[in-house]
Amino acid sequence: MxxxxxxFPVHIPLPVDPLLTDLRLPVRPGSSRGKVGPVTVGxxxxxxxxxxxxxxxxxxxxxYKAESGARLLALDRINLEVRPGEFACIVGPSGxxxxxxxxxxxxxxxxTSGRILVDGKSVQGTSTDRILIFQEHGLFxxxxxxxxxxxxxxxxxxxxxxxxxxxxxxxxxxxxxKFKDSYxxxxxxxxxxxxxxxxALATEPDVLLMDEPFAALDAQTRDLLHDELxxxxxxxxxxxxxxxxxxxxxxxxxxxxxxxxxxxxxxxxEFHIDLPRPRHLEDANVAxxxxxILDELREEINRSLEVEYNEGAKPHVEVGxxx
Amino acid sequence: xxxxARFMVFYAGxxxxxxxxxxxxxxxxxxxxTPWGVGEALYAGFQDHSYWIAIRVSMQRVLIGYAISVxxxxxxxxxxxxxxxxxxxMGGLLVSLQSLPSICWWPLALLWFGLNQNAILFVxxxxxxxxxxxxxxxGRKQMPKIFSMAxxxxxxxxxxxxxxxxxxxxxPFIVSGLKQGWAFAWRSLITAEMLYLSLGLGQVLMMxxxxxDMSAVIxxxxxxxxxxxxxxxxxxxxxxxxxQHRWGLSAAS
Numbered sequence: 001m002x003x004x005x006x007x008f009p010v011h012i013p014l015p016v017d018p019l020l021t022d023l024r025l026p027v028r029p030g031s032s033r034g035k036v037g038p039v040t041v042g043x044x045x046x047x048x049x050x051x052x053x054x055x056x057x058x059x060x061x062x063x064y065k066a067e068s069g070a071r072l073l074a075l076d077r078i079n080l081e082v083r084p085g086e087f088a089c090i091v092g093p094s095g096x097x098x099x100x101x102x103x104x105x106x107x108x109x110x111x112t113s114g115r116i117l118v119d120g121k122s123v124q125g126t127s128t129d130r131i132l133i134f135q136e137h138g139l140f141x142x143x144x145x146x147x148x149x150x151x152x153x154x155x156x157x158x159x160x161x162x163x164x165x166x167x168x169x170x171x172x173x174x175x176x177x178k179f180k181d182s183y184x185x186x187x188x189x190x191x192x193x194x195x196x197x198x199x200a201l202a203t204e205p206d207v208l209l210m211d212e213p214f215a216a217l218d219a220q221t222r223d224l225l226h227d228e229l230x231x232x233x234x235x236x237x238x239x240x241x242x243x244x245x246x247x248x249x250x251x252x253x254x255x256x257x258x259x260x261x262x263x264x265x266x267x268x269x270e271f272h273i274d275l276p277r278p279r280h281l282e283d284a285n286v287a288x289x290x291x292x293i294l295d296e297l298r299e300e301i302n303r304s305l306e307v308e309y310n311e312g313a314k315p316h317v318e319v320g321x322x323x
Numbered sequence: 324x325x326x327x328a329r330f331m332v333f334y335a336g337x338x339x340x341x342x343x344x345x346x347x348x349x350x351x352x353x354x355x356x357t358p359w360g361v362g363e364a365l366y367a368g369f370q371d372h373s374y375w376i377a378i379r380v381s382m383q384r385v386l387i388g389y390a391i392s393v394x395x396x397x398x399x400x401x402x403x404x405x406x407x408x409x410x411x412x413m414g415g416l417l418v419s420l421q422s423l424p425s426i427c428w429w430p431l432a433l434l435w436f437g438l439n440q441n442a443i444l445f446v447x448x449x450x451x452x453x454x455x456x457x458x459x460x461x462g463r464k465q466m467p468k469i470f471s472m473a474x475x476x477x478x479x480x481x482x483x484x485x486x487x488x489x490x491x492x493x494x495p496f497i498v499s500g501l502k503q504g505w506a507f508a509w510r511s512l513i514t515a516e517m518l519y520l521s522l523g524l525g526q527v528l529m530m531x532x533x534x535x536d537m538s539a540v541i542x543x544x545x546x547x548x549x550x551x552x553x554x555x556x557x558x559x560x561x562x563x564x565x566x567q568h569r570w571g572l573s574a575a576s
Contacts, residue, residue, distance in 0.1 A: 108472050128478045138473035141570045142491040151487070152477035185571025203477060 053081035054239040055105060055130075055207055056117035062100060063112045074100060076264035078114070082239055084206075089242045089250035091297065092260030092268075093304045098243045099135075101265065102209045105241065106132040118207070128152055131200040132209040135216060137192045139184045145171065145195050146180035152203035170198040173232060190221035194228065201236065210242045214249070223281065226252055230278060247290045247297060248281050259296055262304040269296055356538040364531075364538035365545070373527060374546065380522040381512060382550075384440070388447030389508040393501065396452050400459025400497075401489070414460070417453055425450030425511040429518060443515045450511030451504035458500015462493035495566050502559045509551050524550075 062075040074097045082088045092098045103109045105116055107126040115122045118129065131152070139148050146167045153163045171177050174194040184192060193213055200208055214222045230253065233240055244250050250257045257271040271293055275285050338358055345357040352360065368374035403409045403417070428449045432442040466489070474488035516525020524547055531539030566572065 106476055108475060126475045126478070126480075132472075132476050134469055134473065136469060138469040140470065140473070140488070140492070142494070142566075151474075151479075155478035155483060155487075183569050183571065199477070 051083055052120045053117065054084040054086070054119065055082040055241065056080070056115075056120070057101075057105070058115040058117060060101070060104060060114035060116070061112050062097065062104065062109075073264035075104075075111070076266045078265065078267060080258065080267060082207075082241060084239055085237050087233055087240045087242065087253055087255045089244060089254035089257045090260060091244055091247055091250045091257060091293070092265065093262045093297065093301045094245060095304055096260040096262050096300065097265035098245075098260055099211050101260075102132060102211050102241065102243050105207075106130050106209050108132070128156060128203040129205050130207045130209060131203055131205040132211060133193075133196050133200050133213045135212040137184075137196040137213075139192060139195055139199070141184045143184075144180065145176065145182050145184070145187070148184070148195055149199045149202045152199060156203060166202050170202045173201070173235075174198045174228065188221075189217050190225055193217065193225060197229070197232065201232070201238070205238070207239045207241065210240060212244050213242075215244070215246070222249075226281070227278070229253065247293050248286055251275070251286045251289050251293070252279050252281050257293060259293060259300075262300040263307070268300065353535055353537060356541060360538040361541045361545070364536070364542040368527070368539070368542060374543075377522060377524045377527045377543075378546070378550070381516065381524045384443055384516075384523065385447060385508050385512045388444045388512065389451055389505060391444070392448050392451040392455050392504055392508060395448070396455025396504065397459045397490070399452075399456040400461075401463055401485070403456070404460040404463035410460075417456055417460075421453045421457065425507065426514045426518075429515060438519060440521075443512065443519060446515040447508050447511045451508035454500050454504035454507055455497075458497040458504070459493065461500070462496030463489065465496045466493045495570055495572065498559065498563055498566065502555065505554060505559070506551065509547075509554075513547055 057078050057080040060075055060078040061073065063071045063073045066072045078101065080088075090098050090101065100109065104111050107116075107124065107130065110124075117123070118127075123130075140151065143151065149167045149170055150163050153166060158166075167180065168177070171180055174197055176191060176194055176198065179187065179191070179195075184195070187195065196213070197208075214225050217225065226249070229240075232238075242250070242253060247257070251273055254273055257273060259268045259270070260266065261268045271289065273289060275283070275289070279286055341358050345352070345355055345360075349355070356364075365374075399413075399417075403413055425446050428446050429442070432445040436442040436445060470488055470492040471484065474484050479488055512523075513525045513528075516523040517529050518525075524543055528540055528543040528547075531537070531543060
């Protein structure tokens, strides 16, 4: 756990990549990232046309067969739209299926019914336009840091020269330029998560799915990674769906916080977070909004505790959870 | 340094005991040769190239057989590990088959392939295939699922997923099985070569028996041990060291 401020040189001038400038401007329906159209910088032109959601969840249901043989509902008619470039946070008590929902969006599992839409088109299976970052980083220990970042690009068939260039770029983006040839076990927990972020970004996904990525880290490392992630998000303009059980973390990062109910997971309520950025976990405003959300979350946690006490054991709900 | 000293003392003692027993002439020299008799046999064998040829032929056979075993074993092991039906049916069969010495396949191999190289290869494959299969099955099951999920997530599927993710991810779990498979392949080969005399180390060993030359027999035995030891020490130890270095595993595993 070597986490000091030294790991984060404050300002390394980043290489300029025209594809990676901030594109969180109104995106027209059908236009892809990178082509912003005639938007005059400085004058905010209100875009009256409806924006096609980057990720749309349309009546997602997931049921599974319990050991008793009965079919149990894990996710119940989830409807959600995430705008291009939005930072959406999903919170809920453990067992609400929030991680499972991310696995469904990533295409690693199949929902029982409902559709997942990307740019308005129904998608199935995995695709490098939606990359999931796991809580336990999921980096490949047999590859170097550079090899990990390269992996997705290699699968996509990107040329060696381009891969090399992007490895350098993305490792510098997460301030790990000097660690290209290290192996994963040589890095601290925070550095590993940054490699995971670089690896995910290197495939140039439109959507980053993050499954409690900082839950296993100590508080200081997490604070630093919040800053990093916010900076990367504003520099790259990716859409991020971030799952956490930490309400303050959700408010610290998100444009919007979506609260799921305890089993079966439903969308209970949504909160738009209009607080100015950068925010801090300790801000009074963050605490105020957190209290509001926590009041609602507490109902769900109580419900989950009740079930847990009555059943003696919590049934396994989250399909995608790894041991 | 201390370790080297202990090593020296042990082997000097062993040689001394051997020399003593030989010098006492309890048994006639053609039954119990002296160490230098064996040394001379080794020298002569290399001098007239017969050992070089035998080693080359044997290594060629074992490498081909072992390579086929590894490829087949990995495919079989992955199949058994990822298919419930196969696991329930073939899983038990594989374990029980492993108790069968591979040379038991020799009569069948002779009938199926005739008295030739292929019969030897078949016995070698049957000797090592099961070790590799069981190791791969176990490795696939022990391998953390997050690797295959991460691989699929990053766009790998089918053969690419196997080659770039499943195989390297399961390597630490299967390396001991690969090693065991190698040892079985090597033993099966020598056994088969002793039964079917066509070059190879097994044949040179049997030739020593036919000539009542126990020095030559022991010389070939030493060669067989030495080759097994070198492959284990160079190939497999090297592989383990590399894995430990990359994965950050402790030397104990």
